[in-house]
Amino acid sequence: MKRFILSVQLVLIAVCGIAQQKQLTMQDAIGNARTTLAPQNLTQIQFLYGTENYVYAKRAGNEPVWMKGGFKEEEKSFLSLAELNVKLKAAGLDSAKAMPLIQFNQGADWIIGLNGAKIALNPVSNKATILVEAALGGKTGLEESRAGYVAYLDNFNLYVAKGAEQKQVTTDGTADIVYASSVHRDEFGISKGTFWSNSGKVLAFYRMDQRMVSDYPIIDWTTRPAKNVNIKYPMAGDKSHEVTVGVYNAETKTVVYLKTGEPAEQYLTNIAWSPDDKYVYIAVLNRGQNHLKLNQYDAVSGVFIKTLFEEKDEKYVEPLVPMLFLKNDPDKFIWQSNRDGWNHLYLYDGNGKVLKQLTKGSWEVMEVKGFDAKGQRLFYMSTAGSPISRNLYALNLKSGKAVQLTQGLAVHGAQVSTSGNTVIDNFSSPEQPRVVQIVETGSLKTKVLLEAANPLSAYATENSSIFTFKSKSGDDLYASLYKPVGFDASKKYPVIVYWYGGSHAQLILNSWNAGAGDYWFRYMAERGYVVLTIDTRGSDNRGKVFEQSMFRRVGDVQMEDMMGAVDYLKSQSYVDAANMGLFGWSFGGFNTVDFMVSHPGVFKAAVAGGPVINWAFYEVMYTERYMDTPQENPDGFAATYLSNKVGQLKGKLLLIHGQQDPVVVQQNSVDFVKKAVDAGVQVDYMIYPGHEHNVIGKDRIHLYQKVTDYFMQNLK
Template identity: 75%
Template sequence: MKKFLLVFPFLSLFFYAGAQNKNLTMQDAMLNARTTLAPENLSQIQFVYGTEQYVYAKRSGNDVTWLTGDFKNKEEKNLLTLVELNQKLKAAGRTELKAMPVVQFNQGADWILNIQGEKVAYNPAKGSFTTLIDAATAAKGNVEQSKAGYTAYLDHFNLFVANVADAKQVTQDGSSDIVYASSVHRDEFGIAKGTFWSNSGKVLAFYRMDQSMVADYPIIDWTSIPAKNVNIKYPMAGQKSHHVTVGVYNAVTGTVVYLKTGEPAEQYLTNIAWSPDDKYIYIAVLNRGQNHMKLDQYDAVSGNFVKTLFEEKDEKYVEPLVPMLFLKNDPSKFIWQSNRDGWNHLYLYDVKGKLLKQLTKGAWEVLEVKGFDQKGDNLFYVSTEESPITRNLYVLNVKAAKSRRLTSGFAVHTTQVSTSGQTVIDNYSTPEDPRTILLSEVASGHSKTLLQAKNPLADYNTKASEIFTIKSAGGDPLYCSLYKPVGYDAGKKYPVVVYWYGGSHAQLILNSWNAGAGDYWFRYMAEQGYVVFVMDTHGSDNRGKAFEQSMFRRVGDVQMQDMMTGVDYLKALPYVDADRMGLFGWSFGGFNTVDFMLNHPGVFKAAVAGGPVINWNLYEVMYTERYMDTPQENPEGFAATDLTQKIGNLKGKLLLIHGMQDPVVLQQNTVSLVKSAVDKGVQVDYMIYPGHEHNVLGKDRAHLYQKVTDYFMQNLK
């Protein structure tokens, strides 16, 4: 198979630091990568609301000082010290602090501080402090405050709304079965919370989820003696799902209505948005089959259905992820995000549901909308227009539907835009540049450097990866990252570790520091004498609808095909020992790993699969049915991905790892595979992490990766 190698001329593909005499430890790779070995940063950098000033927290020993600057002045100056803050607190009759709290300067004219459990506003003009949320309320669940000063929160399963004077109980029947004001649909469809204040801050939309019909699933609490069972609700593919409705509470009148979202009860109510005048609520209503979405309008006072603005259908699936965004200077128009043309783009509609124009277009994805400038004429957004592995900020003139790129360099840019839209904080990195932070003027394009971070690995015996593409069987470029062994000798052959994910909403490879990896384990393994290879297969994110939907109804098939392309590439490298290759993946990547080992036995000598789905009948309704349909609709697809039936094919070593409190990919997945292996006389290895959920975090993460490393050391070297 002919392979296409794309090397970016912008990159110095192999980066050698000056005096490289240290080796990374596991502690360095997994824990210090986020602390002492993380690239230097300007902590909590942000704009001061309503100005072009930036501010960040600078630490000197145990002291933290907030420094501020702007584009015109070269010198930064102190904005707030702990001594000054304590003077202000003392003058207001408040308790002084021993350490500088987190401060938000970009939320409005007041500075927002978290002081001893309270949310407090400081008015710099008046020098006054106001308690926004007291400590008792702040300790409640799902706390969210409105601009009018009302605070919604959960207490003993029920929704309360409080103001300065009192708190009112909005719901009465909350329980573990009847869930209020919380994220629903298992956090799919971009849902991350359950309360939605209106623009005025006086009316609250909130989710109500009845999950009484969903089967209980046991999660064992091993910290108790004896251990005890803690049930969760887990709707599995093809089984009963929960019923969701949306309530509306008027904090002024104390009344509650529920939107008449209608039948069937098993539908998804997503992307809730308020009209600018607070008269209407809009919901992207998606059928359980997830192939038909209606953007529906409801009267916020009566709860009555008003009309459907438009519909989207797809033969595979529709996945609304972002609520409608009304124009700042024209409440009769809004922007909708959709990948209906194959790529996620921005569309301009009027409130009657008429499509006015497509605002962005091309074989690339809009990833994030940052907001409007002060007048509302221009919209800032982030996209992959330059490359799927870079991120850039653009400004769009809504009327003309024309965009202009604001950031430069083949890099991954993380940006903040000032309130006016005149100035941008640009925080970016490349594989050679750990971090650069610029302050840039939108109009002129001029910028000044606020930080040029030093290489935190300058003294270590490590080098950056090579980023390139190979062609899939169908001709699509597949992005890859490869770390050569430290001390590489062209005359030797080296063992290989391959890491992958291959599922939706994830992308492993970016043209940023450490190739987008969050830790230095790949570099660590290269120090141990391994070739480390990472690939983003079909099914992964930010490559367009067809690229992701290629796995529809047979998850794993296109991923395995792409992995074989990657294996062919590796085998063609003269320094790769094809008899000593290992495969590693977590979650969807864990499923792909086991799937590959059982469908292509003998290619990899050893594999590690963390938190893997083993049988898609055991995974949740929302995610599984989007990509696989139901087991009743797609029996062949589900049978093909029930890996317990294929364990007899295993050749080589397989280590399964699972967090024992995992509420995402249930441990029953790996237990069922172990049971099948025992039944068939097949040996597998198994490691558990008590107290951990789907990911092993904190100090135990180093233990996890030592376990993975030892497994490859034992079986590949």
């Protein structure tokens, strides 16, 4: 018997050893990283409105079911499909064939997507209100209000409907005169074009006239013959579009346009309503992006009332978040600004006088989560613990004291209950794929709901090491390093370095997989590569000076920081400095090409995806923030026009571009190839027809196989 047990144990050890030597496939690394190999989660977990209880969806056997639990309540079944259909039948609605998406945290009613419609179901009375008719479900820009009105776009024009009644609000909409849509190319935190008032009876909306903007050709290759599809693409220094804001009263069916004044080429951002719906507030930014005015307008007449305050910066101001009025004092509001060098919260009175700075320190407020039920505490996420971590804090607005509610050097995502007494904390760290827990904000006691297993436990892979090294400027630069699987310190290994280095991006985080969304770095480490990722100056969430260091000469500080990374690599005895590769996309693609032509011979091979090659080819809003216009900064634009340096290229370079890219237009990489041909310089080029700025879906596997093959062929 003992011999049998011993044999079984030996077999199990052998099986485990084999399993742990399993290598990631490209499908695993790219296709499965967000599905079957993603850390386990609690699907659609949320608070049940007005309670401290949570709900989430799961499968019990073959049946979908919503589970409910709480800090002092054991988890149990809350709602099955059969039970939901009983309620739907009682409300006079058709049954659901599958469990629909349900929002339990928006109010007393459950918000349900049902057969193309959106309904509000009262779970006690089983009475239903149709929020969005099924006929409108597929409309563009759909947004309903608390008063039962629905705004949407149809044939370029804005409509507002309530029940069977539909009102066409605008009549001159075209592809060139754009209504109720995101404007200014999604900069300044803009993501939509309609803004319902607090009552839900009045709608503010964008109108963008882009007739004066040059057409830019995007070729549709799916037809015979191929056809040109023009988009409006305002390049740096050229004519930009003109935006105004309209206000539609759904009860009186009248429209006024806010008198936002001249010049027409300005940015209208961060739209907010006063608590009484009498006023609309807009952060008005000049085209130079160095002078902001927070303006107040009368919502009935459209008349300009006053400027509450102004912000100026010698480089740029970038408003990203609308003002937030206090819950229990509508005469005060909170404004986010990095005026002291870091993004923080400031309390103002209704006349625009700053009362006090609510948060302060060498760290960033990342996101405001809202108030507690009494409006006494404000919840926010910040980097106070570490630039690469995220934690939740509760700020007492009266005392000014903040309490840290989530703990540890990890990246936390938080939902706060209606009362503010409980938090759903969903976090990960490099060692812990995911933990979901609830936290009592008073006692800071926790209850773990899920501790996910390592989805890569069967694979021959290890976590990266996250560390810092000093830049020449004295800044700590974060890096993530994967060593080859089966690492032998006596051997030398080829290297791949990945980077981005531009604004609004941070590659390295204290989260699972070091913040990377796929497992390609691990895939390459399995195949014998050292893989380094770095966040250079210019990257996000490190303060204003860190980001603005690239002003008017993008690339310069990034090149310097990359040389620091190269020096670090060369100092490691296991690095084969003669076989190093560089990889980046978008801004990272620009940086990659820039480094290859500015520091030739350091990297043997490089891949640049969707690269900016000439900043004069890039859009007005982004480019002029960091570079000013080509007319104002000719030397800066000349220095960053990479095609003019193509003769300095050494080593192998692969350029990749989505052929329908409307963000970094293909003219960038084509220009570089043309100059390479003229100079007799060999470069490699790959296109992805049908893809825009990112290659997504199943073709992403093809993309990463292409990149992998390129490095394997050239780093030997």
